[in-house]
Amino acid sequence: MNYISVSEFAKKWSIPERTARNYCATGKFKGAFLTGKTWNIPEEATLPEKGNKKKFSNNSLLNHLKEQKDMKLKGGIYHRTQIDLTYNSNCIEGSKLTHDQTRYIFEANTIGASRESVNVDDIIETTNHFRCIDLIIDKAKAKLTESFIKELHFLLKSGTSDSRKDWFNVGEYKKLPNEVGGNETYPPKEVAAKMKELLSYYHGIKKKTFEAIIDFHYQFEIIHPFEDGNGRVGRLIMFKECLANNIVPFIIDEDLKLFYYRGLQEWTHVKEYLLDTCLAAQDSYKAILQYFEIDFD
Numbered sequence: 001m002n003y004i005s006v007s008e009f010a011k012k013w014s015i016p017e018r019t020a021r022n023y024c025a026t027g028k029f030k031g032a033f034l035t036g037k038t039w040n041i042p043e044e045a046t047l048p049e050k051g052n053k054k055k056f057s058n059n060s061l062l063n064h065l066k067e068q069k070d071m072k073l074k075g076g077i078y079h080r081t082q083i084d085l086t087y088n089s090n091c092i093e094g095s096k097l098t099h100d101q102t103r104y105i106f107e108a109n110t111i112g113a114s115r116e117s118v119n120v121d122d123i124i125e126t127t128n129h130f131r132c133i134d135l136i137i138d139k140a141k142a143k144l145t146e147s148f149i150k151e152l153h154f155l156l157k158s159g160t161s162d163s164r165k166d167w168f169n170v171g172e173y174k175k176l177p178n179e180v181g182g183n184e185t186y187p188p189k190e191v192a193a194k195m196k197e198l199l200s201y202y203h204g205i206k207k208k209t210f211e212a213i214i215d216f217h218y219q220f221e222i223i224h225p226f227e228d229g230n231g232r233v234g235r236l237i238m239f240k241e242c243l244a245n246n247i248v249p250f251i252i253d254e255d256l257k258l259f260y261y262r263g264l265q266e267w268t269h270v271k272e273y274l275l276d277t278c279l280a281a282q283d284s285y286k287a288i289l290q291y292f293e294i295d296f297d
Contacts, residue, residue: 001042006020008041018073060294064292084253089129089235097118097123101118121161121162124159128156131155132152132236142244143203144240146199153172154171174188180221180224185224194225213247214274217238250279250281252277256277
């Protein structure tokens, strides 16, 4: 029997070498073996389950995210999305962790060397946010429901200092009135009804557009159903709903923070502020997809 190297197999089948190497390590190639640190792959080997594997969805990006999540593959779009989405969404809400520290937590369960003190809640919420992203990938195709939204909040805030406060209500709607950006939000007694009304309206839209998803985000943030974590849960929902509706998702990064806040503030008057901000973020994510050679049209 003749054997070929990982690089030769990757070139032959037009896949990343790291993917071919992972197939070897997970036993996807019958007869493959190691010589030192080099994999030898049978020359007649084909891609695992080629032609027979049922796709997770008709969304190429979602399929890549799901496959790489399940493979625990490092260095791909899943890995990049986990770090970038978690870092930026947490940063918008005041986390002091750096992008490198976020990456270290994801890759090695450590924050690396730091001269400054690190808030424990920032670390916990970072690891929790990774779990939230896994959830929106696994359940991207599922209908958006109150229970799913509450599950996201529960995952995000579990184990934090907030979760030890009786009034905080992790995974449930707020008990105390709150505000956002100095603006009033709906009182606790109205939240459940307003969330049901919002979801009913949203699901009444037969074809979810980019604007419809952003409008949902605005309405969600106005309701502000939880004591804390509304922004991060809201942005996770936007990412999920983009995946569910074959729309390229986006990550609001730190540089767009002020434009994002202005867009939310002015949504009822000038929708273009928030739309343009989200489209700029989408263009940035498209550039990442192009780098990883992932179709998104």
